[in-house]
Amino acid sequence: MSIFEAEEAQLQATLARLDELGDKLEQVPRYRGSDFTEQVLEDRREHLRTALHSARQEPYFGRLDFCEWDQETKALYIGKVGVHDEDSGDPFVIDWRAPVASLFYSFTGSEEDVFYQSPEGIVEGEILLKRNIVIRNRRLQRVVDSYAKGQEMSGGDEFLLYKLSEQKDNKLKDIVATIQAEQNAIIRHAIKEPLIIQGAAGSGKTTVALHRLAYLLYEFREQLRAEKMVIFAPNAMFLDYISHVLPELGVGTIAQSTFANWGLSVLGSSYQLYDTKKRLANQFESKLEQQSEDVLAYKGSLACQKQMRRFIDAYVGERVPKKDFCPWDGCVLNKETMKQWIEQDFAASPPMKRRERFHARAKRWIEIEAKRFEDKKEQQAFKSEALKRLRSFLSYWSKPDLAKLYTAFLKEQQLPVPASLKEKRLGYEDIAPLVYMHQQLYGIERDARFDHVVIDEAQDVSPFMLAVLKERTRAGGFTILGDLAQGIHGDEGISNWAAFEEVFANNVSYVQMERSYRSTMEIIEFSNRILQQMAFAPAPAKPVFRSGQDVVVEQRPTEHVAHWVKAMQDKQTQTIAVLTRTEKASTAICRQLQAAGFDAHLLIAGGERYEGGISVLPVYLSKGFEFDAVLLTDVTNDHYPCDELHKKLLYVGCTRALHELTVWYDGALSPILAP
C-alpha cells in the first residue's frame, strides 16, 4: 500500500468514527430546561456538535509519530479541534493547541530527542515522522513528509511554499497547518508576561496574535473569557479583513475595535471624533492638521500622563470640605470628620465614588441626628431642610464636565485648546488623555476590565494609550505587535519600543520576527532596499525561498492602469490593488476602471468593508492588507520625496504584494527608488 493509500484508509476510518459520534449527538434532544447541571451538559454537547461539524469536513492537517521513551510509538493526528473517543476518553484527533501538538511546530528535523511540557510534567521522546496532510471536503488531496527518521528529506519548507504560493481572497486565513517554530513560541508564550513583537512586514504578526488568543482560550479556559479579550486595530476595514481567522479557529466572541471607538464608548455618547473620515486624508495629503507634531507627540506621551495624574490629584485634593457642615442651627458636622471619611474611610474608592459614598454617609448621619427630635413632624422638617443644605454644601463637588476639565488642563500646560472641544468633538490624540481622566475620577468597573488585549499595528499607538489600557487589563495580559518601519503616524505613535517597555516598568518580553512569509524573494529584496535607507533601519526581512516575477519599475502614466489590471486578470490573479498617493488619485483611477467595465472598489478613510477583487486605495490605508498583485502609481519625486515618512509609505506599499509588484512613475522617479 502506498503512503497515500494508507492515509486514505486512515481518513476513511476517522471520518466513520466522527460521523458515528456526530449522528449519535444529533439524536440527543436539545435541553431547554432550567436545571443548571443539564444546562452545563447541553453546553458541552453543543460545543462538541460545533467542533464535529468542522472536523467532519477536514478532520486533521498533520501527523506526528512520537515515541515517548520506553513506550510504543503513537501516530498523532493533529487537527483544528480535538476529538476524544467517547468510551475510552482517548483523543483520536489532537487539538493543535494541546501540549503535545507543540512538537509538530517546534520540531525542525535536526533534534534527536524532543520534549514537551504536559500538565503532569516534562515528557521526553523522539519523533519518527512529521507529515502534512491536505484534506478538502472529506477527500485526501496531498501528503507531504517534512521528516521521516532515517530518510533524506528534500527540506521542511516544501509544504510551506505550497501554502504560500496560493492566491488570496478577501480575508486573512488561519495558518494552523504551517505555523513555524518561531511563531509557535510566540503563540505559546507565557500568559503572565506582556509581549512586544517587532516583526517585519509579512512576518505573520497579525495572524500569530490571533492564533495566540485561540491558544490562550484553550490552555487557560478556566481563567480567561473570550468576552474579556479585545483586539485593537487601526480601522474598521482592517478589522473586517481579519474577522474570519478567529471563527475559523473556533473562537467567536472576541471584541474587535479601534482605540478611538473604544475610548468614545468609555466617555459616553455625547463625545464624538471630529473628522473621522478626513483625519487620515488631511494628515497625509494636505497637511491640514491644526496642531503641531510636538503637541500631538506630547499628548501621547507618558510625560503627559504624569502631568494629568498630578492635575487630577490636585483637583480631587481641592474637593475636600473646607468648612463645617451645619444641617440646622446648633448642629455641626465638622470638616475634620468629613476629611477623615473622604481621605481615610473611602480611600480605596475612586474620587467620584468617594463623593457618592460621602453623600450616602452624610445622609445617614442626618437621619441619626434628626432622631433627637421626638416629634415626628419636626423630625421630618429638619431632615428635609438638612438635605437641601447638604445638596448646596456639595455643589462645590459636582459631577465634573470632562471636556471643561481637560480644557483647564490644556491651558495649565500652555497647550492650544482645539475649538471643537467645546462641542465634545475630539481629535484622535485627545482620546487617551480624556479616557485617563475618566478612569482617574470614576475608576474602572470590574466588568469593564480586560483579561487580554491584542494591539495590532502598535507602532501607531501612543504610550499614553497603552498606559490607559494597562490600567484596565489583568497583569501581563498584552500581546503587542507592530513594525517601526511602517510607523507612518510618527507624531502620534512611537519611533522605538522603549516607551512601551517603560509602561510595563521593563517587565516585558520583546521578540523580533525577521522572516517574511507574504511576498516573493524579489519583492522582499526590493522592499529591503527602502528599509535600509531609514534613519532607524530595522533588520532586513528574510524571505522564505519563494521566487516569483521580477519587480517592474517603469515610466508610465496612470491612464494605462486598465491595461495592467486586465493583464493581471488574464493571469487569474484574485486580489489586485492599485495604490495611489492620495485619495483624490484613487477616486479618479477607480472611476476610470469602472468606466472601462471593471468591478473596482474604492477604499477610502472611514470605510468599513474590504471586498477583495480589484481595490483602489491610498497607500497610507493599505497597511495590514495584502494583495496578490500590487501596482504603485505616481512614484515620483513630487509624490514620494526622500524623507522618512515617504520611505515608510513606500515600504508599506511595496510590502503589500504577495506575488507581483509593479511601480509606475510619470516624471522623475522618487529618489527613494533611484538605482
Ligand SMILES: Nc1ncnc2c1ncn2[C@@H]1O[C@H](COP(=O)(O)OP(=O)(O)OP(=O)(O)O)[C@@H](O)[C@H]1O
Ligand atoms: N506560518 C505561516 N504559514 C503560512 N502562511 C503564513 C505563515 N505566517 C504568515 N503567513 C502568511 O503571511 C501573510 C502575512 O501575514 P500577516 O498579515 O499576519 O503579517 P504581518 O506581519 O501582520 O504583516 P504586516 O505588518 O505587513 O501587515 C499572510 O498571508 C499569512 O497567512
